[in-house]
Amino acid sequence: MIEVGHFIGGKNVPGKSGRTADIMQPMDGTVRGKVALASAAELRAAVENAKAAQPEWAATNPQRRVRVLMKFLELVHKEYDELAETLAREHGKTIPDAKGDIQRGLEVVEVCIGAPHLMKGEYTEGAGPGIDVYSMRQPLGVVAGITPFNFPAMIPLWKIAPAIAAGNAFILKPSERDPSVPMRIAELFIEAGLPAGVLNVVNGDKESVDAILDDPDIQAVGFVGSTPIAQYIYSRATANGKRAQCFGGAKNHMIIMPDADMDQTVDALVGAGYGSAGERCMAVSVAVPVGKETADRLVERLIPRVESLKVGPSTDAGADFGPLVTAQALERVKGYVDLGVKEGAKLVVDGRDFKMQGYEDGYYMGGCLFDDVKPEMRIYKEEIFGPVLSVVRAANYEEAIRLPNEHEYGNGVAIFTRDGDAARDFAARVNVGMVGVNVPIPVPIAYYTFGGWKGSHFGDLNQHGADAFRFYTKTKTITSRWPSGIKDGAEFVIPTMN
Numbered sequence: 001m002i003e004v005g006h007f008i009g010g011k012n013v014p015g016k017s018g019r020t021a022d023i024m025q026p027m028d029g030t031v032r033g034k035v036a037l038a039s040a041a042e043l044r045a046a047v048e049n050a051k052a053a054q055p056e057w058a059a060t061n062p063q064r065r066v067r068v069l070m071k072f073l074e075l076v077h078k079e080y081d082e083l084a085e086t087l088a089r090e091h092g093k094t095i096p097d098a099k100g101d102i103q104r105g106l107e108v109v110e111v112c113i114g115a116p117h118l119m120k121g122e123y124t125e126g127a128g129p130g131i132d133v134y135s136m137r138q139p140l141g142v143v144a145g146i147t148p149f150n151f152p153a154m155i156p157l158w159k160i161a162p163a164i165a166a167g168n169a170f171i172l173k174p175s176e177r178d179p180s181v182p183m184r185i186a187e188l189f190i191e192a193g194l195p196a197g198v199l200n201v202v203n204g205d206k207e208s209v210d211a212i213l214d215d216p217d218i219q220a221v222g223f224v225g226s227t228p229i230a231q232y233i234y235s236r237a238t239a240n241g242k243r244a245q246c247f248g249g250a251k252n253h254m255i256i257m258p259d260a261d262m263d264q265t266v267d268a269l270v271g272a273g274y275g276s277a278g279e280r281c282m283a284v285s286v287a288v289p290v291g292k293e294t295a296d297r298l299v300e301r302l303i304p305r306v307e308s309l310k311v312g313p314s315t316d317a318g319a320d321f322g323p324l325v326t327a328q329a330l331e332r333v334k335g336y337v338d339l340g341v342k343e344g345a346k347l348v349v350d351g352r353d354f355k356m357q358g359y360e361d362g363y364y365m366g367g368c369l370f371d372d373v374k375p376e377m378r379i380y381k382e383e384i385f386g387p388v389l390s391v392v393r394a395a396n397y398e399e400a401i402r403l404p405n406e407h408e409y410g411n412g413v414a415i416f417t418r419d420g421d422a423a424r425d426f427a428a429r430v431n432v433g434m435v436g437v438n439v440p441i442p443v444p445i446a447y448y449t450f451g452g453w454k455g456s457h458f459g460d461l462n463q464h465g466a467d468a469f470r471f472y473t474k475t476k477t478i479t480s481r482w483p484s485g486i487k488d489g490a491e492f493v494i495p496t497m498n
Contacts, residue, residue, distance in 0.1 A: 002033030004179045006042060006203055007186040009049040010196025016042055021176045021205070026092030026323040027313040029361030035179045038204035040211040043171070046200035047217050050142045050169035053197030058139045058167035062116040065165055069109050071192035076106060076185075083181055087152055088314035090178035092323040092363065093276045095315060098153075105157030107446040108464045115165035118469045128495075131481045137473040139167035140219040140243070144212045146233065147182070148225045149175035149325055150279045156182050158450075159222050160189075162468035164198055172201045173212060177325055179203050213237050220471065222463070223247065224281070226383070227409070227455050234458035245459035245471055249383040250411030250452065253286040253404040254440060255426065257397070257417035258294045264438065265416045266301045272414075272440035273389040274309055274367050277321045279329075281456075282412045282434075282441045285384060286373075287391045288400045295393045299348065299371050306349040306367040306389070313359055323356075323363040324386060330363040333386030337368050340379040340390075345370040351387065375403065383409070397422065405431040411452030414440050433457065 005014040015036020023033040084098040121135035145159030174182035213236045220243035227248030237244035272284040289295035312319030351366020373390040394400035414436035433452040436442030451462030461471040
């Protein structure tokens with residue numbers, strides 16, 4: 001049994017609130033350990049540490065700050081396998097998938113090594129008679145991130161790396177379901193040379209979240225999770241004068257045109273729809289074949305592929321996906337499948353009764369496939385977050401593009417086609433933040449930005465890429481003139497370029 005407290009002031013500290021939560025091991029349903037749930041007072045202690053450490057860190061030049069990131073990368077690679085195994089045991093995803101989780105986080109750290117360039121301001125000489133104008137980017141101070149269970153390495157690193165590279169101190173509130181990897185990340189940053197107090201990890205639940213949102217010294221909050229909570233955090237944070245970027249739910253469509261390569265399409269749908277047991281905000285959960293012939297061919301090929309998916313424990317490197325994260329998540333997803341049947345959708349592959357031999361108490365579910373799903377059904381409207389794929393048949397291209405355009409979520413979308421004209425039109429017209437053309441999970445590479453539209457994103461700046469540095473800094477603009485013997489007299493009108 002492990003015990004996870006908090007990471008404050010550069011060291012692990014036990015919880016003081018007296019409240020804890022179980023850390024489960026989804027592959028067998030056993031209790032792996034306990035995690036402390038912080039009180040508002042414990043969150044405040046972390047803020048005090050961050051507030052004390054931040055000015056000296058901000059005064060450290062950017063090149064020296066990013067050397068810490070470089071050393072951190074070196075340290076992570078030395079224990080990559082151990083981190084991936086820990087992540088898999090607490091989340092449920094397979095070890096190869098856990099390694100991908102870590103790698104996508106490290107790619108953002110790599111981009112943040114360019115902070116000296118990304119932090120540069122602008123300079124204009126001679127903007128007026130003897131006047132120069134220049135700008136500088138400065139850190140906000142103490143900032144925070146509230147991150148989800150489904151990517152316990154990637155999303156914390158997406159938040160931490162640009163924030164500290166820009167000179168801020170950071171408070172991380174990771175998911176209490178799989179806290180061990182975020183805690184180890186903090187330890188490795190200290191080993192890499194990050195000053196104590198610059199990065200603090202506070203484990204907890206709603207009490208610590210509300211403490212973050214209400215703390216007067218926290219200047220900005222980033223969040224990834226469900227849309228209702230994203231709305232709540234964005235509203236409360238901004239009402240308290242904080243910057244906020246909050247990423248919510250998704251219902252990602254894949255449009256399959258009649259000319260699509262069907263082998264490529266089915267491979268993409270199976271991987272994007274069922275990988276990580278569907279617990280990804282960029283998972284494809286809706287397939288939209290255009291035309292009856294396309295739909296019939298697609299479903300005919302999908303059925304045996306979904307039936308043959310290999311479900312296994314997290315430690316089985318040959319498994320296609322592992323268990324869901326909790327017993328509650330498993331029951332929720334099964335409930336959606338029950339609902340889809342009741343709503344009249346055709347359940348052509350039913351994975352509800354799957355049991356893993358030797359792991360009967362694990363949170364396993366086989367792949368489910370619905371055909372003839374209609375836009376008015378709840379299984380189409382709501383995010384299921386499990387290994388469930390819905391086929392919504394469209395009569396033509398215009399009907400197909402209307403589906404993602406009119407859906408309340410706008411995270412990711414894809415089109416599979418051989419027609420460059422159709423793909424170009426789709427990319428221009430679809431009302432969604434991230435678009436794939438023959439790419440099923442269009443998560444941008446780390447030097448572009450990640451972000452959805454509509455109910456999938458609250459705020460005006462995205463994650464990673466240049467937007468991350470804009471979010472974690474404020475711009476100061478200086479207009480400068482040095483005495484040169486020129487005496488203009490008093491000016492009583494607003495300065496202009498005339």
